[in-house]
Amino acid sequence: xxxxxxxLEDNVIKKNKIPVLIYVPEWIQLFSNDKSRDMVKxxxxxxxxxxxxKDFEEELxxxxxxxxxxxxxxxxxxNKVNEEKDMSALDKMAEAQNEVLDINxxxxxxxxxxxxxxxxxxxxxxxxxxxxxxxxxxxxxAYKGExxxxxxxVNELREKLGNLIQRxxxxxxxxxxxxxFLHGMIGAVHMEDLxxxxxKEKK
Numbered sequence: 001x002x003x004x005x006x007x008l009e010d011n012v013i014k015k016n017k018i019p020v021l022i023y024v025p026e027w028i029q030l031f032s033n034d035k036s037r038d039m040v041k042x043x044x045x046x047x048x049x050x051x052x053x054k055d056f057e058e059e060l061x062x063x064x065x066x067x068x069x070x071x072x073x074x075x076x077x078x079n080k081v082n083e084e085k086d087m088s089a090l091d092k093m094a095e096a097q098n099e100v101l102d103i104n105x106x107x108x109x110x111x112x113x114x115x116x117x118x119x120x121x122x123x124x125x126x127x128x129x130x131x132x133x134x135x136x137x138x139x140x141x142a143y144k145g146e147x148x149x150x151x152x153x154v155n156e157l158r159e160k161l162g163n164l165i166q167r168x169x170x171x172x173x174x175x176x177x178x179x180x181f182l183h184g185m186i187g188a189v190h191m192e193d194l195x196x197x198x199x200k201e202k203k
Contacts, residue, residue, distance in 0.1 A: 004134075006130040006131075006133045006134050012126065012129070014122070018125070018129065020046070020050070020121065020125055021125060021128050021129060021132060022043055022046060022047070022128070027132070030136075031132065031135065034135070034139065035135070036131060036134070036135050036138075038131040038134075039128065039131050039132065039135060042124055042127050042128045042131060043128065045124050046121065046124040046125060046128060049117050049120045049121050049124060050121065052113075052117055053114065053117045053118075053121070056110050056113060056114040056117070057114070059110055060107070060110050060111070060114070063103050063106060063107055063110070064107075066099075066103065067100060067103045067104075067107075070096045070099055070100050070103070071100065073092075073093075073096050074093055074096045074097060074100070077089040077090075077092055077093035077096065078093060081093065179191075182194070
């Protein structure tokens with residue numbers, strides 16, 4: 001059996017404005033309990049990149065906040081040194097300046113690493129879309145086969161139900177004709193007595 005590949009446009013995610021699939025409620029409902037091995041592998045990679053992106057964002061915000069605090073601290077310490085001639089503030093100021101320098105080195109690296117992540121997310125999301133399409137058709141084909149079997153059973157039950165209804169009509173018609181015959185032969189008064197004697201009790 002030839003293994004079929006799903007071919008999609010390179011920019012299909014961007015063109016169709018497809019969000020990250022693992023965040024789409026309908027995708028979760030349809031595939032969360034029915035994933036192929038390929039889907040699981042790609043989802044792991046996708047989640048890893050999304051987690052990295054979140055970590056980088058948090059670190060970026062934290063360092064920018066810390067840098068702001070340090071710059072204010074340096075300003076205060078600088079005033080102490082220059083205006084109050086407090087030389088003991090020099091060490092603290094140097095320490096704060098070194099930390100700012102470290103942050104200045106780290107920030108561009110975070111931004112650079114963070115910029116690469118959306119491309120990887122798009123790449124993995126596209127791969128996930130491809131294997132999702134493949135899995136969807138597998139499910140559709142399986143369900144179509146099951147649907148045919150179910151329809152056959154429905155048809156059989158309909159036929160059986162039709163026969164039972166027909167049989168019920170025939171039975172009730174025979175009962176009515178028998179009653180009519182007896183009523184005509186022996187009259188209503190005797191019929192009541194005979195009903196009590198011969199009719200089986202309803203369960």
